[in-house]
Amino acid sequence: MQVNAMEKKRIQSVVMLIVLLAFTYGAMVITQYNVVEGFVSIPKAFVWGITSFYPTASSFENLPGILMQLGRTVLTSVAATTIAAVFALFFSLFGSKVTKVNNVLSVVSRGTATVFRNIDVAAWALILLFSFGQSALTGYFALFFVSFGFLTRAFIETLDEVGASSIEALRATGASYPAIIIQAILPSSTPQMMSWILFMVEMNIRSATLVGILTGTGIGFEFDLYYKSLDYNTASLVVISIVVVILALEYASNYVRRVVL
Template sequence: MSEKKFRQKKWQTTLFFTVIIVVTFISSSITKFNFIHSMTTFPSAFTWIFSNLMITEESFKKLPTILTKLNETIFMAIAASTTAAALSLFLGVMGSKTTKVNNVFSVIARVIASFSRNIPIVAWALILLISFGQNSLTGFLALFIGSVGFLTRAFIESIDEADQSSVEALTATGATYFQIISKAVIPQSLPQIISWTLFMIETNIRSATLVGILTGTGIGYSFDLYYKSMDYNTVALITFTIVITVILIELMSNYIRKVII
């Protein structure tokens, strides 16, 4: 690297960090955020956590009820992810440059993905809450819509990365559109499709807890209920079960990815 390019890169790096510092300072001033005060509150915050969020024998008796609600949350997240994956695969095929039928369907698929992806799942839950009320359907739909946007985008990119030579070979032999998709495109993209679906299940299990607080379902509802009643020992147990569940799901997902990829 020449000295001129090195100086230019150094100047760009310095400018970038200067802008970040200035933006941070302005944001802190507007929001009245005091960094020093926040740091000084950490010792008292951790003291409160370790003195209040303790799993006791009495709270442990509620574990069967908590596990029932946790299972409800897990199965809702899995159902939302898998059904969203099915629809997203169709939209991904329509939106991909490799397999699109025409530009109209491609644009529609990409618009649907962009629209549902750019609105947070929590926002979807609040929107749907007005129409469907506090129930499992609202939570399912919020996770489903958010998943469709993310997975459609991921599947489009996965299908676009498929080897074109196999597609061209089948086209030359007179294969139909559906034969090309089922014999060339999907088999190549399947490992990535499964991997993204597993990732979506992990993400939705985490999101379902927060969505449950809003929709009054699953483990999120139990967390909110015991938190508002100031039963912090049970809150600690719920938090612990959520953390363990997420870790186990992630370990299982990583193992499956290693097997299929």
């Protein structure tokens, strides 16, 4: 029996591999992608990056403007994440199996989180362009909706992990629903929730660059402007600034998780 099960699993793996290779080959044929040319172009792209895509002394004259736009992008990402976290907390309380009020609200909360989470931030930006145009508000709402969906789902899973024993003990003493949330749920789940919020801030700063290109705002627009004007030296300075800020924020968030949480 065990030999037959292992043989069946091996056959299934081979079949899945064949199907994957077939899909890959079909995609290459449809898109007319040449694998050899793709690999040959990698060294050429690397050489071009070394010889053309680097900051110069003249490009540093634009650094104050770059840092100002980068600061706006970071603040927008933080604002979108924190406000989304507040809304996500309320929806997660209704959606969690531990804290749900009734099954209808639980299904609605989980369904809302799924819809908002599975629509990509670029798609949200394109959808919102029709309503708000190319403005900072478009980028803010795009980041807000994605953050809301992701954090609601993450908070629901966090609340579901909370032990039911303390909740049942408070219910046995006649504690009200708000008292149970404040005294049992939030103290035990807050550290994990804070960790998710910090993670979402990092993700939003990365996504804000793409959103800025689509909405014509922030550091993404700054990069797009220099790149399309063939000012590759300043464009590279924008990229380096983004990388430095992301690494610094990641280090700071890891420090907070390790020391504070």
